[in-house]
Amino acid sequence: MLSCHEAVSRVLAACAPLGTERVAIGEALGRALAKPLVASRPLPPVDNSAMDGFAVRAADTPGTLPIAQAIAAGDAPGDPLPPGAAARITTGAPVPPGADAVVMREDAEDRDGEVVLRRAASQGENIRRLGEDVGVGDEVLPAGARLGAGALALAAALGHADVEVGRRPRVAIASTGDELVEVGQIPGPGQIVNSNACALAAQIREAGGVPEDLGIVPDEPAATRAAIARGLGADVLVTSGGVSVGEHDHVKAALERSGVSVLFWKVAIKPGKPIVFGVAPGGALVFGLPGNPVSSMVGFELFVRPALRALEGGGDLLRPRAPAVLARPYPKKPGRAHYARAILTRRGGVLEADVFPKQGSGMLSSMALADALVELGADAGDVPAGAEVPAILLRAI
Ligand code: AMP
Ligand code: MG
DSSP: OBOHHHHHHHHHHTOOOOOEEEEEGGGOTTOBBSSOEEOSSOBSSSOEESSSEEEEOGGGOSEEEEEEEEEOTTOOSOOOOOTTOEEEEOTTOBOOTTOOEEEEGGGEEEETTEEEEOSOOOTTTTEEOTTSSBOTTOEEEOTTOBOOHHHHHHHHHTTOSEEEEEOOOEEEEEEEOTTEEOTTSOOOTTOEEOOHHHHHHHHHHHHTOEEEEEEEEOSSHHHHHHHHHHHTTSSEEEEESOOSSSTTOOHHHHHHHTTOEEEEEOBSEESOOOOEEEEOTTSOEEEEEOSSHHHHHHHIIIIIHHHHHHHHTOSOOSOOEEEEEESSOBOOOTTSEEEEEEEEEEETTEEEEEEOSOOOTTOHHHHHHOSEEEEEOTTOOSBOTTOEEEEEESSOO
């Protein structure tokens, strides 16, 4: 059976960035930068004071100097500092030509028209030099950078009112299953709530995509094909359920009848083995995820999330991973890679992974609390407590 690694490679090989758009900097949080950001101005834009105090020539200190000027933040760079004099200056104000140090106010005695400086200032002290942070022509952010608050602050400081970012993928969600009722309805006998659409919409948003819910699709070939036809109008179609080998599983056959070329079905993972990935004639990507709620979410994590990042042009295709140590033994048969929900705790310098005993593919209670999916390799048998395993971090630890 196809390995998870090979399946992810096939998915990523089918992904090309969708295109770009300009968005106002206030709307750009979390978006992926489309092109490197290159500074067309220096930061700071001018030599300026890092302190409230007195601008001086270091060579004139220590000593008592007449106060020849007062310069405040917002003043344009002005007259040179006469030799043997000081300028009163505020934080952020331009340092006058000739001055090479700023003595902080706390180290100076401000008397009538003159200032007493008892210690020698060193050259450059408390001066923020033009361009010391960013020089003209510097590449300050690479293409694909995810725009967080710091990146947006930098872009704003460099004068960008808007930025070019990757277009977010539109992702249709179709939930197959005769047993499903919409969230908020009371399930009748044999019915369950369609929780997958809600989970997938949240996962899509979190991955940077724009979800579009196509609703519940009956387990019936024509209805399945009709839903697929609608979903293929999006950049990506994600279905849940109906992708295994049961009599009521119509997704794979319906995809094939709709012209989708199937690039894999079934991956050697647990949970979530029956999973189909294909590309439609019009270019839309299709992921047929299993119906079990945890299988659907894990399948999304492993395959759909990296695809959405790639379509958006993000440089961060995969979740961060960290080595973790198993708190308890994990019983396992070789054959499939397991992705087990775990709580992570930092103990000294070590991350300890406490794998939930409830790992059933429908058990959402552990999914709701998990910090990470711990990866237990396909070839591994029983894994002892204390073994080091990779943890895919679902949130910052
Ligand atoms: P399937 O993959 O269609 O065989 O479904 C496997 C299991 O997942 C069954 O117990 C379904 O009832 C359940 N299931 C399927 N779709 C959903 C859904 N949208 N929300 C919650 N559970 C689902
Ligand atoms: Mg089903």
